[in-house]
Amino acid sequence: MSGVDRKDENQADPNLKIGGNSESDLKWVSALEAPFRVTGLPWLDRDGVYRRLPVHPSHEIRPEVDRLANNTTGVQVRFRTDSPNLYVRVKLADKYSMYQMAATGQCGVDCYIGAIGNQKYINTSRFDFTQEEYESVLFDSLTREMREITLNLPLYQGVAELHIGVAPSSEIAAFPGFPVDKKVLLYGTSITHGACATRPGMAYPNILSRMFPLEFVNLGFSGNAQGEPELAHLISQIEAPGLLILDYEANTPSTERLRESLPEFIRIYRDRHPDVPILVLSQIRLAREAFDGELVSRREERKRIQREEVDRQRAAGDLNVHFFDGALLLGEDPQDCTTDGIHPSDLGYARIATTLRPVIAELLNAVIEQRTRRDDGKWDEQNRVSD
Structure with missing residues (x-):
């Protein structure tokens, strides 16, 4: 004034x-x-x-x-x-x-x-x-x-x-330690990286880390998660993996590049870790999609490519490869879940973590049960990860 x-x-x-x-x-x-x-x-x-x-x-x-x-x-x-x-x-x-x-x-x-x-x-x-x-x-x-x-x-x-x-x-x-000595690895885009959470604890990998008794490793590389084989080799070197999440669709230079990179990434990782669950996530819905039909069509095509590749892997006998439709991550109405039409706000990240929680829990419980039965032949329901 x-x-x-x-x-x-x-x-x-x-x-x-x-x-x-x-x-x-x-x-x-x-x-x-x-x-x-x-x-x-x-x-x-x-x-x-x-x-x-x-x-x-x-x-x-x-x-x-x-x-x-x-x-x-x-x-x-x-x-x-x-x-x-x-x-x-x-x-x-x-x-x-x-x-x-x-x-x-x-x-x-x-x-x-x-x-x-x-x-x-x-x-x-x-x-x-x-x-x-x-x-x-x-x-x-x-x-x-x-x-x-x-x-x-x-x-x-x-x-x-x-x-x-x-x-x-x-x-x-000292920190008492994790009850489950496994790591959840997340490879992805700026959304995995944490843009645009208002504080570190609100990025969805960090939210998930408060829900599960395992170490989480964020391998989000903003704008640069292109599914290149070099990253697959490096990620495969991380010890004690319990789950690998692939969420890099949005950074691939082209749809054809996604079609080529996904099976190769999985193949490289499988050479070292034949049994670790792999969860493939397709892209979230963007705000612009309410007004841009071509954007919707491109996302649907890329989703189809990823789903079909997972189905192919499973038909070939790898039942530890899974797919989840990223269009579901922000709920039925995603319009107010981002800061810029692309990157989630804290609300968007909370929705992503809440949606993924039961999916991840199911995959981790399978890993824990398998390890427990191998170690002592017993499976106690108390060992389950809460969903």
Whole structure:
């Protein structure tokens, strides 16, 4: 308004203030040190950096994929502590830069408290998005008791360093571990990658990770999941897989390329993992489809190609290959489930995770039952993954 001084809204409302730097002494520990456990990085023990693909891959990858592999989407830090205060000190690879995505989603860290299946969100880091480094409080002044912590790292940014700050007299203990020693691997597009969740915990792979007692590995490469054989070889090197989800249709350069790449990707993966379930997801419905019949026809054709390939694999004897129609992922009315007509909002991601939950549970239970019967000949219904 003319003649009236505008005040900074972030200063006017204390709940919108950025930062939250510690005002007292804290014990700072690198998240790469024991007893912290970092998940979602299959090559971390070998390379020692926050990177989702190996630093020196056995198969050459495109520069775009190489760059995106440094984004920490799906990466989680798990531990237990009785500290009443919890802070993070983050050094990013670069600054916030995405017009259609919240800075908290691209560059932020969010925090959940509780065991898997009972995790509750408490806070997201607050920071100056013009800077590459920040320090922020995730909680303070809680009662002193042991809590299980999960930190979700930035979706669309690399992390050079991450330190966790707790009260000096507090205990930091190891994450109890996953009841099921298997990994869910998700290879896909920007939607798998996490665009455009408002904070890391709302990307659908991270939502799913709170539903199942396994490690999730996000191999979404925004705009660059083309189903190339080099990625199939690298993904096949990840140990202890429990399920592989292929959701890369939208990034294929052409329908013909999809037709050629899918059977080859499955073949390469099957050479190393003959029994691991593979779930092929077709593309979600886009907002523009309500007005563009050609877009609908293209999606339906690509869906048919994927369904027919899965049927062919199953007819040939591979009953561990499955198909799910991505048009169902956002529910009956997807129009308000995206931020830009393509990438899901938090609402869209919640719908995707809710829809996939029973599908994934059924596939994982088959794996767990098979392993249990092989190990001791018994199958207890209590071992089932809840759907």
